[in-house]
Amino acid sequence: MHSDAAPAVRSRTVTEGPTPSAPTWDPQQYLRHAGHRTRPFVDLLARIPDLPTQAPRIADLGCGPGNVTALLADRWSKARITGYDLSREMLERAAEEHAGPTPGGGSLDFRHADIASWLPEEPYDLIVSNAALQWVPSHPGSFAAWINGLRPGGTFAFQIPGNFQAPSHSLLAALCDTPRWRPRLAGLGARYIHLLEPGEYLARLTELGCAVEVWETTYYQMLTGPDPVLDWVKGTALRPVLTALGEDQEAVSDFLLQYRDLLRGAYPPGPRGTVFPFRRVFAIARKEN
Numbered sequence: 001m002h003s004d005a006a007p008a009v010r011s012r013t014v015t016e017g018p019t020p021s022a023p024t025w026d027p028q029q030y031l032r033h034a035g036h037r038t039r040p041f042v043d044l045l046a047r048i049p050d051l052p053t054q055a056p057r058i059a060d061l062g063c064g065p066g067n068v069t070a071l072l073a074d075r076w077s078k079a080r081i082t083g084y085d086l087s088r089e090m091l092e093r094a095a096e097e098h099a100g101p102t103p104g105g106g107s108l109d110f111r112h113a114d115i116a117s118w119l120p121e122e123p124y125d126l127i128v129s130n131a132a133l134q135w136v137p138s139h140p141g142s143f144a145a146w147i148n149g150l151r152p153g154g155t156f157a158f159q160i161p162g163n164f165q166a167p168s169h170s171l172l173a174a175l176c177d178t179p180r181w182r183p184r185l186a187g188l189g190a191r192y193i194h195l196l197e198p199g200e201y202l203a204r205l206t207e208l209g210c211a212v213e214v215w216e217t218t219y220y221q222m223l224t225g226p227d228p229v230l231d232w233v234k235g236t237a238l239r240p241v242l243t244a245l246g247e248d249q250e251a252v253s254d255f256l257l258q259y260r261d262l263l264r265g266a267y268p269p270g271p272r273g274t275v276f277p278f279r280r281v282f283a284i285a286r287k288e289n
Ligand SMILES: C[S@@+](CC[C@H](N)C(=O)[O-])C[C@H]1O[C@@H](n2cnc3c(N)ncnc32)[C@H](O)[C@@H]1O
Pocket: 025, 037, 041, 061, 062, 063, 064, 065, 066, 068, 084, 085, 086, 087, 090, 113, 114, 115, 116, 129, 130, 131, 132, 135, 136, 236
């Protein structure tokens, strides 16, 4: 799908701003590492079982710029797929690049929604989420409603980062908590305590009557270019910090320099690039008939 595809089914809310507490997103920065960021979704997709209908209804929660949402149409060419996201910037990029009819007779559209309150408004064959539920502390509490909204034989599948103990995040949390930054950034570097352990996800989804598969993988990502870990987190973990510092360019610059120096110590470059290990947790829950 290209930007010259038929007009998107654009949401009434694409033009609205994000909710005040949400960080602003930068699709261009996020997509700079699209190859590494897409790989886990491809691995998740490969394990999702066949869906119960020929023209399935699919939701992608926290779809971002829509490039992984579009991969769903490659596998289910007749599917009616909706990507939901909170970020106006991400939704605009997704609509421009990917919305419209798909070659197999399905469609892709993108709508504004908060995952925290999203509920299936019709029966779904697949509800999927890639690298987004970590931003939604209440997400385990929504599992029952989401699975209830699946057709029998439908699937709920997600991937979330599990690297919040890694230096990239612990150094960010520690820096935000220094006297210089605490008044403006307290808590913004350590937002992930609400994530469950893989075994807890497995137990929750099993209790909801699903056949469940959960696993974890650590990707040893080889990043290139100067300060590549800083470049990576500018697209994700740093969003709340950059949003909080806003237009204060001096503060942004000071913060990035301090954080960059910490990252250089933790992730020294090697002869072929900088290794950035990244643990991710996967879950697939098929609603039994
Ligand atoms: C790391 S990006 C992942 C994007 C995409 N799923 C991918 O795999 O490339 C996280 C996305 O989740 C979205 N997001 C965060 N909190 C959200 C919420 N409460 N409701 C909807 N989307 C949310 C962000 O706007 C962002 O686009």
